[in-house]
Amino acid sequence: MFTRLAGTITGRPRLVLIVTLIFVVGAGVLGVGAFGKLLTGGFDDPRSDSSRAADIVDTQFGGAPNLVLLVTARSGTVDDPAVAAAGRSLTAELGQEPGVRGATSYWTGAGPSLRSDDSREALVVATVDDDHADDLVTKYEDAADASGPVTVRPGGQAGVNRDIGDSVSTDLATAESFAIPITLVLLVIAFAGVVAALLPLGVGLIGILGGFAALSVIAEATDVSIFAVNLATSLGLGLGIDYALLTVSRFREELATGKDKRAATVATVRTAGRTILFSGATVIVALAVMLVFPPFFLKSMAYAGIAVTLVTMLTAVVVLPAVLLLLGERVNALRVGGLAGLIRRRRVARESAAPAAAGATPREATESPFWRAVATQVMRRPLLTGLPVVALLLLLAAPLLHVSFGTPDDRVLSGGTPSRVVGDVLRDDFGSNVSGALDVVVNGPTTTGALAGYATELSRLPGVGRVDSAAGEFRGGARTEPPGPASARFTADAGTYLRVIPSIDPMSTAGQDLVREARALPVPAGTEVLVGGQSAYLTDGKHAISAKLPLAIGLIALATFVLLFLFTGSLVLPLKAIVLNGLVLGAVLGVSVWIFQDGHLAGLFGFTPGPLDTSMPVLLFCIAFGLSMDYEVFLLSRIKEQHDAGVPNTEAVATGLARTGRIVTTAAVLLAVTFAAFATGSVRFMQMFGLGTALAILIDASLVRGVLVPAFMRVAGNANWWAPAPLRWLHARVGLSEASPPVAPAASAAIAIPHPGGEPDGRTSSTTSATVS
Incomplete structure (x- = not known):
């Protein structure tokens, strides 16, 4: 197969380059348009109750508020006449902006819950279409320090989305400016x-x-x-x-x-x-x-x-x-x-x-004398060298025992980011978190009395600050405000919805408990109730990940096993690779918990500690697993080449590591640099992804390839290449094998000791001429 491919390439090399140039130009033109089509978010399950609730609120009730303007009095309180006039004017102005489907505020009758505990700050909240959200956030951010009786800071989900998008773009440019020059220098040194x-x-x-x-x-x-x-x-x-x-x-x-x-x-x-x-x-x-x-x-x-x-x-x-x-x-x-x-x-x-x-x-x-010496020493005492490495990886994985999960909010951003500033004020200075409300959708007809009874029960739940509904406002099991003009926004032809404003952090365990308790309440007769909002997104997201995780792990293990069997013809080596990769991934996730959840090194990387984002461990698992198998194939290819030539097991392993150790190490360092560059960014979960992936690559290229693989293969001996007769027959017919012509078996002992002369230069690279087939 590859010989025929090589013949085609060597027969028409210029044609290959012309076709490639056409592809590059086309891909460049097409790829430029991608950036305007990509979205923030995407951490929720679109089929969950929380996502269905959000869709209904958006289509039938004008959407949940996603833009928050934090208005601060320069002097006095938000009830001073000049401040109140400015607040009403700002609310009216925002309501007339393109893409705004409704705006309300403390000054337009939304209630005292939109005023801070010290009365120096109040909120304007609005529902904004996604197409206009970024422009509005930028507009009010630019006007934040304009003269007048108040200052204005934009936040809410619209602000978080804008700031995350901007941070990603900035971080990407920073990472590239950091990684590419370093990579080029390292490549020049390597070659x-x-x-x-x-x-x-x-x-x-x-x-x-x-x-x-x-x-x-x-x-x-x-x-x-x-x-x-x-x-x-x-x-x-x-x-x-x-x-x-x-x-x-x-x-x-x-x-x-x-x-x-x-x-x-x-x-x-x-x-x-x-x-x-x-x-x-x-x-x-x-x-x-x-x-x-x-x-x-x-x-x-x-x-x-x-x-x-x-x-x-x-x-x-x-x-x-x-x-x-x-x-x-x-x-x-x-x-x-x-x-x-x-x-x-x-x-x-x-x-x-x-x-x-x-x-x-x-x-x-x-060959690399260093890596041959490493392999030789490891295989002389495989258990003595291998077991401490296994113990170290298990120790690094230990923090996984207390892992907790969350979904991204403003706290994934650095402290000075505008939406993060607003989020911190909402948590510290307001008795209830309007941006973390639960949206409880009631599908089907219901009476005012039944709705009031349901709202009363919701307001009694632990962690609820108040409940806004078409039947009025409820606190602590009692109605505190009758229905008013603003209550009409909670009613539609197909049903109604209630906003449950929490007095707790919606991302906390208590916030998730509130979702479960709200869903457990008896609902009005003849209706279906869907609970949405930040806490519900987190609860449903964790369930969506955990429900699919066994299937994902099974699929990745099975597919990897099949591929490595086709590559090696062995049943033992694929199992070894999967187990060792599992150790590496456990260690990396444990270190991620220790750093990003427990807060160690938070000052160095400039993030706020918090739960791991639900999707990030899955992403890290898949990326790190794939890249680890990348180097597994590099090493096994050389070992198999020696084994197929009749070289004894220990010599084949030593030669394989000697011929791949330098290139795997060089490649791993270069690849780690490209991922570690994202640790310099300002979005916490991308910092975790970059640092975690880089760490997985380095652990795999050093401790696993340098110690655990030779130790295991020394202990397993000839069993490394075992497969039952039917599978050997199958591999002989379907396995993709196109090895180079065999070489004479080495006349060395089972474990070769490198001679002190090192490696002649010839015409190969001075630092990376060790390669794999």
């Missing part, structure tokens, strides 16, 4: 040349453009989250580096054996191309699992990730070999000195002074 270093960035850029184009098309048909842009950028850049590093290094290695550029290209596609195919397939499988979850935030991540991975994989397997064929030896052009040159010169000096190993081949010259 000791500018031309070779630019190739991974080119592959990553094509993957990113392809991902943006896919998001633009998908957003025409369904909701897509703006956060998918972050994933498309980081994953495209990271996988582009991974796959190009692998391909370029293998090509340079093949040139170093004396092959001409065409033969080197064919060998590269046949070996590295196969590895990239399986590697990309494992990443795609992990990402596709997010499609089973209802929130469109997770589905969006799947759309972006699958598209980017597919385009990057095809670019590395098809386009990059065509570029390498045309470059030939010029891939080593524009060599640089400095650290890379110093490393190369020192290695040449060591190798010149050391005797050549008997029977050494050019491929053995690409």
